[in-house]
Amino acid sequence: MSEPGPDAETLETILEIGTRVPDHRKLTPWRLVVFQGEARAAFGEVLKAVHRDDYPNYPEDRHQFEADRFLRAPIIIAVISAPKLCPRGTPTWEQQLSAGAVSFNLCLAAQASGFGAQWLTEWYAFDARINAALGMSEGEQVAGFIYIGTPTQPATPRMRPDLSDVVRFA
Secondary structure: OEOOOOOHHHHHHHHHHHOOOOOHHHOOOEEEEEEEOHHHHHHHHHHHHHHHHHOOOOOHHHHHHHHOHHHOOOEEEEEEEOOOOOOOOOOHHHHHHHHHHHHHHHHHHHHHOOOEEEEEOOHHHOOHHHHHHOOOOOOOEEEEEEEEEEOOOOOOOOOOOOHHHHOOOO
């Protein structure tokens, strides 16, 4: 993906649509961190430092590859699953599904707005140091990083299961 990304008004619309999801008892069990402009490069330096700590013998260009991850699109949105303790019993699983719905809605809203969008969860979605840099609390998890920008090539169709293998009519 490349520039341009959505302007401020379009991004707000994407965020509004993205957060209109099933949310039993209106707990809002997720939150978003939006990276754009210089914030992308700054967070890339965090990725680079963590990668360098884990792989000190790797060549510098490999560490720089990690630093450049957030420069692959003009907008990156971290969707953080933040389940709430619910005395009335809304299960954590249901709250995590709500965060997944936010992730997918953001992709659909971006695509409906004429942009490309990709939902990724790579190594940095599961690293405690990255989670700390995102200001995450215990019990929170990254549901995904949503990359949004202008497509530079057509989407490549993925193999999908044969419906007869995954669907059963009762």
